[in-house]
Amino acid sequence: MRIFSGIKPTGPLHVGSYAGAISQWLAFQKDPASEGFFCVVDLHALTNNPSPEQLRRDIMETAAGYLAFGLHDARFPIFIQSHVPAHSELTWVLSTLAGVGELERMTQFKDKAGYAEILKARDRVTQRLEQTIEELDLLQAGSMGAHHRLVRDQHKEVIDGYRSLKEELDNLHALLTARDSRVGAGLLNYPVFMAADILLYDTDVVPVGEDQLQHVELARTLARRFNSRYGETFKLPRAKLVKGASRIMSLQDPKKKMSKSLGSAHYVGIFEPADIVRKKIMSAVTDSGSDIKYDPATKPALSNLITLMGVVTGKSASNIEHEYAHVGYAAFKEKLAEAFLAFFESVRRKKAELDKDPHHVLFELKAGAEKAREITNKKLRDAQYKIGLV
Ligand code: AQP
Numbered sequence: 020m021r022i023f024s025g026i027k028p029t030g031p032l033h034v035g036s037y038a039g040a041i042s043q044w045l046a047f048q049k050d051p052a053s054e055g056f057f058c059v060v061d062l063h064a065l066t067n068n069p070s071p072e073q074l075r076r077d078i079m080e081t082a083a084g085y086l087a088f089g090l091h092d093a094r095f096p097i098f099i100q101s102h103v104p105a106h107s108e109l110t111w112v113l114s115t116l117a118g119v120g121e122l123e124r125m126t127q128f129k130d131k132a133g134y135a136e137i138l139k140a141r142d143r144v145t146q147r148l149e150q151t152i153e154e155l156d157l158l159q160a161g162s163m164g165a166h167h168r169l170v171r172d173q174h175k176e177v178i179d180g181y182r183s184l185k186e187e188l189d190n191l192h193a194l195l196t197a198r199d200s201r202v203g204a205g206l207l208n209y210p211v212f213m214a215a216d217i218l219l220y221d222t223d224v225v226p227v228g229e230d231q232l233q234h235v236e237l238a239r240t241l242a243r244r245f246n247s248r249y250g251e252t253f254k255l256p257r258a259k260l261v262k263g264a265s266r267i268m269s270l271q272d273p274k275k276k277m278s279k280s281l282g283s284a285h286y287v288g289i290f291e292p293a294d295i296v297r298k299k300i301m302s303a304v305t306d307s308g309s310d311i312k313y314d315p316a317t318k319p320a321l322s323n324l325i326t327l328m329g330v331v332t333g334k335s336a337s338n339i340e341h342e343y344a345h346v347g348y349a350a351f352k353e354k355l356a357e358a359f360l361a362f363f364e365s366v367r368r369k370k371a372e373l374d375k376d377p378h379h380v381l382f383e384l385k386a387g388a389e390k391a392r393e394i395t396n397k398k399l400r401d402a403q404y405k406i407g408l409v
Contacts, residue, residue, distance in 0.1 A: 022047045022055030023222040023256070025100065027063045028077035030279030031288035032084040034359070035267035038330045039228025043261050044090055047226065054094040056220060056391055057085055059384075061101050063212060066131075066205040067280065083380050084290065087370035096387030100216065103388055105395035109215035112402060114208060116244045117237070122207050125233055131280075132202040134195070141191045144184055151181045214238035219395040222256040229265040230276055232258050249405040252398075264330050270303035273319035289363050290370050300324075300356040301349070311343040311351050321348070328355050331362035 024044060026036055047053045059081045064074060078099060085097045100106050122128060129135040154177050158170065210233075217225055217238045225235050235258035242253035267277045269285040277286045287299045306318040313336040315322040328339050328351075343351050360367075373380055 020047075020050075020053045020223045021221055022053055022095075022224050022226065023058070023217050023220045024055075024226050025058035025060040025063075025216060026081055027060050028074070028081040029064045029067045029069065030077060031286075031290060032081060033277060033279065033286035033288050034327060034330065035228065035277035035286060037289055038264040038267050038327075039230075039261060040226060041088060041090070042264075042330070043226035043259060044095075045088065047224075048090065048092065048095050055222070056387070057090050057095060057097045058216065058391075059085070059097070059099045060213075060216065061099050062107065063100070063209055066203060066209055068203075079377060079380060080290075082384055083370055083373040083377075084366075086373055086380060086383060087290075087366045089369075091383055091387070096390045097383060098387035098391045099384050102384065103391045103395055105219055105392070105399040106212070106215050109219055109395075109399055109402060110208070110212045112406065113215050113218075113241050113245070114211045116241055116248075117211050117214075119207075121237070121240075122210060125210055125237070127230060127233070128207055128210075131206055133198055134202075137191055137194055137198070141188065141195075144188050144191065148181065148184045148188065151177060151184060155181065210234040210237045211241070214241045217256050218242050218253040219398045220391075221254045221398070223254065224259050225256050226259045226261075228267075228276075229260055232260070245402070249402075252402055252405055263336075264326055267326065267330075268319065268323040270299060270323075273304065273323050287359070290367055293360055296359060297353075297356040300359065301352050303352060305348045305352075309347050311340055311346065311348075313337070313340055324352065324355055328358060331355075331358045 022044070024040055026032065026040065032041070044057055047055065059078055061074065061078050064077065069077065082097065082099065085091060091097045126135075129138065155174075158174055158177060161170070213231075213234050214237055217235070218241070225231075225238075227235060235256060239255045239257075242255050246252055269275045269277045269281055270287060271285050272281070275281060275285070279286060284299065284302065287296055291299075303324060304320045305324075306320045308318070311321065311325070312318055313322050313325045322336075325336050325339050328334065329336060332339075334342070343354065346354070
């Protein structure tokens with residue numbers, strides 16, 4: 020079974036990426052029937068416009084993180100995406116098969132481009148406008164021949180409402196247009212890039228967090244489209260999620276996914292100094308009340324902390340509830356910070372050693388890229404031949 024997955028070096032490896040992706044990678048690595056590649060998807064990181072120094076640092080940090088977890092052996096090499104040019108080349112081919120509308124509908128694109136909120140507001144305002152127009156029609160029908168003041172006042176009120184809604188809608192359109200010129204095409208196209216990453220390897224399984232499900236689905240769609248047009252070429256991959264921890268939420272806003280780009284207080288990095296780890300966990304927002312109770316609907320913040328406790332102790336939510344029944348939020352967070360540091364202790368130590376030896380990290384990355392190039396060059400040539408390139 021061939022596995023492919025990667026992480027975008029846009030900041031420190033955080034516990035969300037560990038829970039959703041790395042924990043699964045480690046399990047596959049233990050399975051003798053599996054093989055595959057773990058990639059540092061550096062070209063995807065460009066969509067965040069990092070400075071060259073920052074990008075270089077994040078690439079090496081992410082790669083050293085993989086090695087610290089032991090994510091590198093003969094069956095599972097690690098490599099950097101930009102060291103394997105076939106990824107970029109196949110992206111172009113696949114982008115000619117992807118629809119712009121299809122890419123614009125990707126949830127992550129809408130969120131990251133800041134479209135989601137504007138589009139929601141636009142739908143709300145449009146709906147209210149439609150209701151207002153219906154109200155106006157009714158008033159008009161009811162006021163035929165009636166000229167008394169009450170109807171005139173009602174009329175005026177509805178028309179004023181209409182005007183202000185229209186103004187709101189115009190403002191939202193202006194906001195959308197302004198955003199259009201600021202949002203890079205890379206952000207729109209990145210799921211096609213991800214499809215190329217996956218399809219080049221005849222991947223069977225893509226272990227990812229929930230946020231990436233839609234992108235793996237797109238990879239399947241593009242593979243199907245290519246195969247039906249040019250003949251059987253790409254295997255259809257399937258996404259694999261981890262049960263119960265495929266979407267770790269932000270420490271500061273439990274309605275949002277824990278993400279590097281939300282800002283440092285929102286995530287807890289696996290390799291951050293111990294005092295920072297403690298501080299971030301202790302500053303995590305909590306819900307009202309004081310019970311340690313797993314209930315995402317009424318206690319989203321605490322439920323997220325319980326999920327995190329499960330990730331670093333292997334215990335179920337109900338065991339955790341039972342164990343910490345009467346300790347209160349502050350003591351629970353202290354225990355969580357200590358459990359976190361204990362769980363990641365050995366990888367943190369290993370990473371500190373690797374930080375002193377970047378040549379070793381680069382050596383492993385280069386060896387991995389060589390293996391990746393062997394596979395991807397063949398696949399790319401096959402695809403190029405089938406589409407008629409000579
Ligand atoms: N909060 C999360 N919960 C579960 N899984 C997660 N993953 C990321 N965040 C969570 C999974 O980790 C893998 C690598 O993600 P990525 O860094 O390549 O991209 P991302 O999902 O966009 O991560 P971030 O932190 O949100 O990055 P930014 O803010 O730079 O965009 C993926 O399998 C992902 O599902």
